[in-house]
Amino acid sequence: MKRILLSGVALIALPAVAYANCPAITVADPMGVAAGEFPQQYELSAFQEAAGCSMEFSTNPDIEALNAQIKGNGDLPALADRLPSEPLVMVPYDSVGQYGGELNVLSNATEAGTSDFLSVRHVNLVRYSDDLQTIVPNIAKSWTWNDDYTQLTFTLRAGHKWSDGEPFTSADVAFWHDSIMLDKNIYEAPRDYVTVGGETMTVETPDDVTVIFNLPAPKPGLLAHFATSYAPGFLPQHFLGQFHPDINADADSYAQSLGFENGYDAILAYYGNSDWTDTPTPMLSRSAIADGLPKSTLPTLESHIYITDTTEGRTLVANPYFHQVDSTGQQLPYISTQDELYINDNEVRILKLVNGEVDYKSQSVRLESAPLLLENQEKGNYSIQLKPTVGMPAFSFNLTSEDPAKRELFNNLRFREAMSVAINRDELNEIAYFGQGTPSQIAPFNPAPNFVDPKWESYKAEFDPDTAKAMLDEIGMVDTDGDGFRELPNGEAITLNMQFSTQGIAGRVVELVGQNWADVGVQTQVKEVTPDEYRSAQSSNNLDVGLWQYGAPLAIHLGLNSFFRVPFGTYFEHRTGMLWAEWLDSDGATGVEPPDYVKKLADDIDAFQSAVPGTPESDALGAGLVETFVSNMVMIGTVKAPEPIYASNNLKNFTEFKTWSYEYYRTYPYRPTQWWLDE
Known part of the structure; x- marks a missing residue:
């Protein structure tokens, strides 16, 4: 037998018994x-x-x-x-x-x-089996679609309970959707997966085990979203609802009795203002107040x-x-x-x-x-x-840089094309990936469905430093002071600050690409930072170059529009064009208006998600998304490995x-x- 130490108490872990039933x-x-x-x-x-x-x-x-x-x-x-x-x-x-x-x-x-x-x-409600093709039940017992994919009905498990023994029912799904995801005190704008073409869904709960998602337009990929997302489609109403004014009229006074400012303060302490379910748990670490609280962390x-x-x-x-x-x-x-x-x-x-x-x-x-x-x-x-x-190491330029001269340069398509052909992907594969990878341009869909034209996998991906230099000369980016590095078209010096985290990309890849760019006269500075530091700089629009994996399978794109809608990723992924995203999200009230191709990508991914997968309409929209994305060099791919x-x-x-x-x-x-x- 084996002894296990739990909080200072030695317990006996008995071997499994053979059951005959x-x-x-x-x-x-x-x-x-x-x-x-x-x-x-x-x-x-x-x-x-x-x-x-x-x-x-x-x-x-x-x-x-x-x-x-x-x-x-x-x-x-x-x-x-x-x-x-x-x-x-x-x-x-x-x-x-x-x-x-x-x-x-x-x-x-x-x-x-x-x-x-x-x-x-x-x-989550469902998951993918290990064939990565078949969606199977998990929290949900079963599901059905209506004929036009505008209504998704889940059946839950009778008698299912949260980790504290309280019943888990359809009310917990409705609470997650109505009282958390659509509450502007928690989310300023709804997350894309609870919207269809920018319009929100509704949720019905005719009984404890039935949940009906009513969609304003078809979205067949909603099921695939639940099968892959880290954000589960339910929250414990019996606990968080105590602090929500829509559920409990005395929410604020109850929260104040526990030391919170109000009910929403308690919700944000337990849940946060993010659907990422693995944020630090403050009530476990703040022992001074934990003793007076009913629970230290959310039931799960x-x-x-x-x-x-x-x-x-x-x-x-x-x-x-x-x-x-x-x-x-x-x-x-x-x-x-x-x-x-x-x-x-x-x-x-x-x-x-x-x-x-x-x-x-x-x-x-x-x-x-x-x-x-x-x-x-x-x-x-x-x-x-x-x-x-599924993703590949990718590079992007900050298309809404706070530096006006850099922003103008980064938005010049010829500059982005030059920087792509300056990358020696074969060398990158041999040195950083021991020859185990396949040099490639970015692949928004990976693996590529049949509707993707293979030409995009090699688009502007040939190693041609002479062409890169000629392109940079063409846009007025030349070495004016003789130090071996090019200046901006306005004559100012430029160094591309390349901050990276090994969570998102290998350091050797960044170093080699930085050297490739220096070889054509663009000065670079490589620095490793923590994932938190990288994401903070990215979110505050302070990166010169985005350095992270990019790409997702068809199943992800069917349920999540963020890979094609600026900033082209969530907080945890590769993003660029933060001020364009602010403009889209605010309907033009704040931020910077994006170019037409960015608006087209946003419209086309919504249309793609509403089309039935495998139909000519869906395939045409998918092919168009790839063409618009890759031809505009939103991201620059390297090697699939x-x-x-x-x-x-x-x-x-x-x-x-x-x-x-x-x-x-x-x-x-x-x-x-x-x-x-x-x-």
């Missing part, structure tokens, strides 16, 4: 049980029918001790009262797991660079919930009300605790991986570190997968990933709730 089928050995409607999972009734069994349920022997560490949770009822009436049956990849252990992971910082870890416990439907939060890292314990079980009836997750350590220094991060101190890592681990990681696999007791990316995925050999049921991918939400398709630790 239902067969211990796995993906590797289905034992003759017919596959269900969806890959690698069943609804309970469907599994019992397929396996000819009546499932009995069991739980982690340490679950009461784990629950006791969740502030605000009462004593646990029986397991049957914690599970939905029809839990989701997950078929393990290789083996029925053992309870216990602690998953050790690294994140970059308290906010940036945590999506890798969040994806391990993440849930995820597999684990935070119990500590410091500047060094965070700790989570298993959700005692989680809605999934394995094929023998054991409640998931198997892993009892998770420990997140903040390591922003790349050298320290790689050293910890090499030493085998981590159980899983993907984000911010770049191919340039692969030789060292591969060399030490046996010694460190871990394995490395090299998998293709694989990146490393790291997993301890002690981590069981860890399968082969298909991509190194934020866009499919990292581990989410690969079912980390059925991972277990054999230590």
Whole structure:
């Protein structure tokens, strides 16, 4: 047996018991049980029918001790009262797991660079299966569309509960949509995924388990959005609603009794003003006020919930009300605790991986570190997968720079074309990617659907420094003082400040491209910063050059318009043209009016999302989006290449990933709730 230390108390983690009530089928050995409607999972009734069994349920022997560490949770009822009436049956990849252990992971910082870890416990209404093609149930039990994709109906699980034992119902979806996403006290403007062509949706809840999204125009990609987004489509009304004036007339006075300024102040403290669900948890770190609060963090439907939060890292314990079980009836997750350590220094991060101190890592681990990681696999007791990316390292110029001379230069298409052909992508591939990649222009759709003309993958992507120099001469950017570097057309000196974070792009890539640009006479200065510093500079319009991954699969573009609508990404992605975005978002009241091609992209992505995928109309719109985007050099692509995925050999049921991918939400398709630790 194995001893686990939880908050200073030694607990015994018992090995899994072999259950005879239902067969211990796995993906590797289905034992003759017919596959269900969806890959690698069943609804309970469907599994019992397929396996000819009546499932009995069991739980982690340490679950009461784990629950006791969740502030605000009462004593646990029986397991049957914690599970939905029809839990989701997950078929393990290789083996029925053992309870216990602690998953050790690294994140970059308290906010940036945590999506890798969040994806391990993440849930949403639906998800993609690991074929990255099939959308399958998760929080929702099922869904239906009407004929013209203007109404999406979800059926939830009867008896589903939040991590504090309170019922999860359709009211929590309506609360998320109506009282949070559409409340201007929380979001100044609605997020694009709750709009269709700029118009908001409505939500109906005819009963506790039925949610109806009514769309003002067709948007077939809304389902794919829920399958990939980090932002779940629900929030705990029973808790946050206490602070919302639309739900509780005494919201302000109740919040003030707890030390908040008003109800909205409490909501923003618990939830933040962002749909990113992994922001630091202030009530866990501010112990001076935490003792008087009903809860330290929001109740969750995820597999684990935070119990500590410091500047060094965070700790989570298993959700005692989680809605999934394995094929023998054991409640998931198997892993009892998770420990997140903040390591922003790349050298320290790689050293910890090499030493085998981590159980899983993907984000911010770049191919340039692969030789060292591969060399030490046996010694460190871990394995490395090299998998293709969905995005590619891309460069953009700040098209709304606060510097008028730079803004004029960056908006000159000939300048952007010159800087593209100045990049030696073959050399970049050989040096930074060990010859494992494919040089390419930017690929907004990746992998490219049939409607994308292959010519755009090589557009202005040939290495031609002489042409680059001629283009720069043509626009009046010449070396006037003889120092070997060109000045701006107005005679002023210019240095391109290239700040980057390894979370978004490899440092070697930035250095090589910076040298390519210097070789044609454009001076550059490369500096590594933290993800938070990079995003702060990007959001405040202070970058010269955007340096981050760019690109997404068709499924993402069907539900999220941000890749084609200025600033061409969310807070966590590659963005440029911040003042143009401000103009569009304010209907021209503030910001800077964008050129016609930017307005056309915004209109065309809305039309594309309303078209039925695979139809001639949809394909024509998609092809047009690519042409407009690439021909205007909004982003400059480099090399499509694989990146490393790291997993301890002690981590069981860890399968082969298909991509190194934020866009499919990292581990989410690969079912980390059925991972277990054999230590």
